[in-house]
Amino acid sequence: MDLTQSLRLILAEEILGVGGLVLLLAAAWLGDKSSRAISIAAVALMVAAAAVTVPTLDAGAMGPDTNAFFGQFRADAFAAYAKLLIYISGAAGLMIAPRFFDRWNAMRAEYPVLLLFAVLGTGIMVSASDLMTLYIGLEMNSLAAYVLAAFLRVDNRSAEAGLKYFVLGALASGILLYGMSLTYGFTGSTNFAAIRVALEGGMSTGALFGLIIVLSGLAFKISAVPFHMWTPDVYEGAPTPVTMFFSTAPKVAAIALTMRVALEAFGDQADAWRQVVVFVALASIVVGALGAIGQSNIKRLLAYSSINNVGFILVGLATATVGGASAMLVYLAIYVAMSIGAFVGVLMLRDADGNQIESISAMAGLSRTQPLLAWCLLVMMLSLAGIPPLFGFWGKLVVFRAAVDADMIALATLAIVGSVISAYYYLMVCKTMFFDEPADQAKGRNDWAHWSLLLAATVFNSPLGYLLTGWFDRIAGKASAALFLAA
Numbered sequence: 496m497d498l499t500q501s502l503r504l505i506l507a508e509e510i511l512g513v514g515g516l517v518l519l520l521a522a523a524w525l526g527d528k529s530s531r532a533i534s535i536a537a538v539a540l541m542v543a544a545a546a547v548t549v550p551t552l553d554a555g556a557m558g559p560d561t562n563a564f565f566g567q568f569r570a571d572a573f574a575a576y577a578k579l580l581i582y583i584s585g586a587a588g589l590m591i592a593p594r595f596f597d598r599w600n601a602m603r604a605e606y607p608v609l610l611l612f613a614v615l616g617t618g619i620m621v622s623a624s625d626l627m628t629l630y631i632g633l634e635m636n637s638l639a640a641y642v643l644a645a646f647l648r649v650d651n652r653s654a655e656a657g658l659k660y661f662v663l664g665a666l667a668s669g670i671l672l673y674g675m676s677l678t679y680g681f682t683g684s685t686n687f688a689a690i691r692v693a694l695e696g697g698m699s700t701g702a703l704f705g706l707i708i709v710l711s712g713l714a715f716k717i718s719a720v721p722f723h724m725w726t727p728d729v730y731e732g733a734p735t736p737v738t739m740f741f742s743t744a745p746k747v748a749a750i751a752l753t754m755r756v757a758l759e760a761f762g763d764q765a766d767a768w769r770q771v772v773v774f775v776a777l778a779s780i781v782v783g784a785l786g787a788i789g790q791s792n793i794k795r796l797l798a799y800s801s802i803n804n805v806g807f808i809l810v811g812l813a814t815a816t817v818g819g820a821s822a823m824l825v826y827l828a829i830y831v832a833m834s835i836g837a838f839v840g841v842l843m844l845r846d847a848d849g850n851q852i853e854s855i856s857a858m859a860g861l862s863r864t865q866p867l868l869a870w871c872l873l874v875m876m877l878s879l880a881g882i883p884p885l886f887g888f889w890g891k892l893v894v895f896r897a898a899v900d901a902d903m904i905a906l907a908t909l910a911i912v913g914s915v916i917s918a919y920y921y922l923m924v925c926k927t928m929f930f931d932e933p934a935d936q937a938k939g940r941n942d943w944a945h946w947s948l949l950l951a952a953t954v955f956n957s958p959l960g961y962l963l964t965g966w967f968d969r970i971a972g973k974a975s976a977a978l979f980l981a982a
Contacts, residue, residue, distance in 0.1 A: 501563035504570040507544040507578065508622075511615040514540040515608060522604035530604045534589045537607040541582040541614065548582075551575040552970060557977035566686055567625040576824055576974035577621040577751040580831050584743035585614040587835050590944045591842055592736040598849050599649050606646060610740065613639035617748035624759070626675045626685035629752060633671070633716070636745055637664050643740070644733040656732025663715070663725045671712025677705030678760075687760040698764050706761055706768055713756065716749035719809065720778035723802045727786070730798035735851065738794060739838035742801050743831045750808060750827060754820060757812060758978055765815035772813045773906055779806030780913035787920040792853050793841050796920060797834075800879055803917050804830055810910050811894045814901035820975035822897040825967050829878075829890040829956070836952025837875040843868055843945050847938040855924060860933025868937070869928045871953045878956040880921040881914050886960030 502509070518533050518540075525532075551561075552575035561571040589607055596602035612635060619632030641664060645657020679685050681702040682693035694702060715722040730738045757768055783803025790796040808830070811823035844852040844861075852858070862869040878887030891914060898907035954960075 501568070504561065504563040505568060505622075506547045508615060508618055510544045510547070511540055511611060511618065514543075515611045515615060518611065519608050522608055525604065527602065527604050530602045530606065531593055533604050534593065534607040537611045538586045538589050540611065541586050544618075545579055545582045548575045548578050552579065552973065555973035555977065557980045561977075562624070566688065567628045568619075568622050569624040570622055572977040573751070573755075573974040574618075574622040576970065577747055577827075578618050580747045580828060581614055581617045581621070581744045584740060584747070584831055584835065585610055587839070587948055588736050588740035588744070590948060591739070591839060592734075594942055594945065595734060595736050595842060595851075596647070598851075599647060601647055601649060603646075606643075609639045609643050609646075613643065613740070614744060617744050620748040621751040621755075623752060623755065624687050626678065626687075629756070630668075630672065630675065632748075633752075634668065636748065637668065640664075640741065640745060643737045644729055646737060647734045650732075650734075652732035653734060654732075656729045659725055659732075660729045667712050667715035667722070670708060670715070674705050674708030674710075674712055677701060678709060679705075681705060687755065690760040691763060694761065694764055698767050703767055706764070707771060709756060710753070710768060710771060713749060713753045714775060717746055717753060717805050718798075718802055719775050719805050720782045720802065721775075723779070723782065726802060727790075727795045727798040730801070731792055731794045731853075735794065735838060735842050738797075739835060739842075742797070742834045742838065746801070746805070747827055747831060750805070750823070754812060754823065754978065758815065758820065762815070762979075769813055769815060772809055773903075776806045776809035776813060777906070777909055777913070779803065779809065780910060780917070781806075784913055784917035784920070787917070788923075790920070791855055793844075793855050793858070793924070794853055796855065796924070797837055797841070800837075800917075800921075801834070803913075804879070806913070807891055807894055807910060810906060811897050813906060814897050814903060816897065816901050817972075817975050817979050818900055819894075819897040820978055821968070821971045822893040824971040824974055825893050826890040828967065828971075829886055829960075832952050832955045833875060833879050833887055836871070836949055836956060837879065839945055839949045839952065840868065840872040840875055843941045843949065844937045845941070846936050852937055855927055857934050857936045858924070859927050859931035860935070861928040861937055863933050864935055865937055868949075871949050872928065873925050874953045874956055876921040876924050880918040882918065884958045884961075886956045886958070889961065889964060 552572050555572045557571045561569050616632050616636030623629040641661040644660045645654050647653035681699055682690045718726040779802050783799045787796050787799035808823050808826050811819040878885040881888045881891040895907045
């Protein structure tokens, strides 16, 4: 393999990696007064990385020409699709951070650098075609994420969130490594394609254990039941811009990585892992729905919402078909927009002194005190619930349709029932904003960055989003086709 070709295929990662190192030096030399300039530069780097990634997706790149470094890295259309969602999430996380941290006088020049390296790690994850590359990307993202969770040092909840995330994340990494070692021991390779070939004659008991343990480690990263325990505490305690980032970029990367592992490395053994995925999907839908009902903190409620949505996405994986993979990618894009809009809306809930409001009860009567913000949050909540005609309904519909097309009608039916249950707590928030007596607490003013992101997410999740369905089907089809060709 030509080294020049490999370096060309990882151009987006080179931009982020070299740019991140330069910004790290700038942060060390210039100090915290340069935090805004470094944030702008980090956003520019993500835009540049996105610009070199778009042609890969548009061309539907797939096959041997997308392999770099002897098959350890794959820069195909599937990876490009996931990376674009990650770059959007990372840029949004940088745009909304300064206003939040300035309230605490806690904006540091290291924040955009850490987030940039977390984005770099997630990009490596979605392009991984080898267990070693998988782990490198995962740990690069995780190490930055642990620090980001505890970034607000003046808040004990942030320190607690960082510690919990680190301890449980280290445990999950150990589980994942053990599963990888079993897989290597029983297949003789860490490369996804070689693992698939080694299992063509059937899966031994040892390889099956390796598969289940690897999926368990990945389930932690996507906060799927029963490995979801960390999610509500970390989402509540971490700074809200960081929470928004956690709910989007790393989740997109972990889900895309799970798709690669299941459909590339173990694609011929779908019957071995399908039952596990079906259980995890249904359990996540039910636990996410029931766990959110009693929450009084909006960030904890959105954490359970995240768990719930992961369950719906995994319904597509259970089908093990091109249609199911395409449906997952469509849902992921819509989910990213919904999560960004929801968390930006939460960030805009401030009292007159600029303090963050997280209590659902403090949102009472918001429609009469800040009507535009209330209506935008209404769109986010109802879209997350999958209520038509909002665009979130389309995400659920394509996943359910993929399950029906794969003759998994029982799974689709149970998922639909779970969707009805989850609608309760979203409607509860809407009822609080529009029908309760005003608490008159959300009085803070917000800047253009917050409003632009919230309004863009609102328009995307409105019925106008359906104008993009044909385009989404086309690019998601290209991305999923690349995944199955690689398999």
